[in-house]
Structure formats: C-alpha cells, structure tokens
Amino acid sequence: MTEQLPHDPYITAITAALATHDITPATCWTNTNDGQLIAVFRDWPAGIVDQDTWPDDVYLTWDQHAGWQLIDLGDSRTTFPLDPAGVTTYSSPRQVACSVDNALRGHLVTGPIATAGPGWDSGAVEAAVTEWRP
Numbered sequence: 001m002t003e004q005l006p007h008d009p010y011i012t013a014i015t016a017a018l019a020t021h022d023i024t025p026a027t028c029w030t031n032t033n034d035g036q037l038i039a040v041f042r043d044w045p046a047g048i049v050d051q052d053t054w055p056d057d058v059y060l061t062w063d064q065h066a067g068w069q070l071i072d073l074g075d076s077r078t079t080f081p082l083d084p085a086g087v088t089t090y091s092s093p094r095q096v097a098c099s100v101d102n103a104l105r106g107h108l109v110t111g112p113i114a115t116a117g118p119g120w121d122s123g124a125v126e127a128a129v130t131e132w133r134p
Helices: 008-020 093-104 123-131
Strands: 027-033 036-042 058-063 067-072 079-081
Touching: 008 027, 008 036, 008 093, 008 123, 058 093, 067 093
Parallel strands: none
Antiparallel strands: 027 036, 036 058, 058 067, 067 079
16 A cells, blocks of 8 residues: 555645646656655646647656746756746646646746635645655
8 A cells, every 4th residue: 555645635636637628647646755745747648748848848846845847858857947927836736737738838937827716725735744754
C-alpha cells in the first residue's frame, strides 16, 4: 500500500480541473524529493502543446517551496514559473488549470481569473503540508 502524501488531495483536484479543459496528462505522480513534496504532470494529449513555444515538449511540476513551474524538456531544461501573474503555490485548481491550458498553448502569462471557483480554500492543503515531516 502506498502512503498518501499531504498534497495528494490537492494534486487530485488539479488533475480533475485539468480534465475540464481536456488536458489530462497521461502521466502524473506525487512523491518526495530531498525532503520536499513534489508532483509531476507530463505527456499531454496530442495537439495541445504549442510546438513553437515548447518544441521539445514540456512538463509541469509543483513543490511546496517553488510552487508551480513549467520545465522545457530541451537540452537546457529551462524552468518557467506557471503564470506568475496569476498562480501561487496553493492557487485554486481552477486557476492552475486555466493557466496550464494557456501556457501549453503558448500563452505563458494570463493573470488571475475572475473567481476561485466554488469551495476552494487552500487552508487544508497548506496546513497538511506544513505539518508534514519527511
């Protein structure tokens, strides 16, 4: 049995929000790395990723310190914050999905959306992550 990590419910909510944009990644996992919680999303549906912006493909990561980042899979492995104008470490799943959708299609900064959506409160995930000890 695999232990549930404190950020698993948040990442599950993000995956569900991505599905509403028809951009569910084929690969998604959570884990720990060097004492921090991480999540990785990659292998996007065909036709979603803008080849001019991401010629070598791209994956999305989350960690409790750096938050949401896009990583270019080219030789340089360049890292870009996901929509620094609209996304924070514990942004609503709706906000993250909107920003990922735009970023994959080549629009890297879109800013905050009008509402966080129903029922989003980052307090539970923030508290669970804060209480977690590797």
